Amino acid sequence: MTIETWLSFTLAAMMLCISPGPTQLLVMGQSLTYGKRSVVPLILGVLSGDMIAMSLSVLGLGAVLALSATLFAVLKYLGAAYLCYLGIKAWRAKTAKAEDADKTPLASGAIFKEALLVTALNPKGIIFFMAFFPLFIDTAQAYLPQVSVLAISFLLVSGLSVSFYSLFAGQLRQKVQSPKLQTGFNKISGAMLIGAGALTATMQK
Template identity: 45%
Template sequence: MTFETWLAFVAASAVLLVIPGPTILLVVSYALGRGWKVAAPVATGVALGDLTAMTLSMLGVGALLASSATLFTLLKWIGAAYLIWLGVKLWRAGTKLDTKARTDAGGAARMLGHAWLVTTLNPKSIVFFVAFLPQFLDPSRPFWPQMAVFEATFVTLAFANAFGYAILASRARRLASSERAIRAVNRAGGAALIAAGTAAVTMRAA
């Protein structure tokens, strides 16, 4: 892959990770209830969960790429449409998030395992990776080296994002319950997803 493609992947991944989803809500709930010390274990669990879901997803994409270039191209078109649909859905989302503080007992290992399970077993994660990653793959280049780079990059960003959310949530509890802030995040994230999907379609139509 080219350096420009990698940078585009980094930028798109960063935007997508910042958008609050089930995993981030779990991170925030732990941080609200137990403070900044949860940041490392829950962020590690999120990163491992994304690694698991991403690997499972890309094994399927790799098999599809090897079997049919036409089907792979079709998957990329479907992926672009999926990104746009996610963006519209997020733009129209409500202003409230379920960020109730978690004060239940449990050590670092339990929190790590919980974050890993929530991230891995969320069916939307695998669907998302199948739709998102093919936008950046070059069918003319070896699949596995590209996969290794994308996985390492995304997992690193996922850890940093979850860690950052935990720290911010532990220090800014009012922001987590601010409808204005939530609305702004939802609309900004929705617009970014719509733009990403539209750009993917435009680049392939050119």
């Protein structure tokens, strides 16, 4: 693998991870609710979701989905339904002052699970790994070392992106004390997650 190929992949990964989407909205929403306490489970959940998506791509799930319209539809609607569920949950979420939220028990397992599922079912991630990931593989060279380098590079970029969004939302959380503003953010996040679910439902092979 040439340095040019690696740089091209890293740039594509940065564009995918930094651009706003379901994962970024979830990260910001959880960070606004729990602050810095949610950073670790969020990062672990997102990275685990990325690893699942990459593993499925490497194992050839893309080819299976392309051949099986039924399996593709089942996975697509499951992902869409879960994203819509998270959107409705965010829309209806109650707000609290920052000092009160700091005393709320942190459900690390639930935060990890939501981050994992949203990331693994993210249409952008699925399309990226199924369609673009193989384009950076040089068939004239050993396969496993190339996949390992690309996977590690993507996870590093993804981890930095999640950390950035978490820290940004954490700083914003200190300023957004108004329940009205928090309610508005919850509704915007919920609407965009529902929109992401609708996008997933209409995604074609």
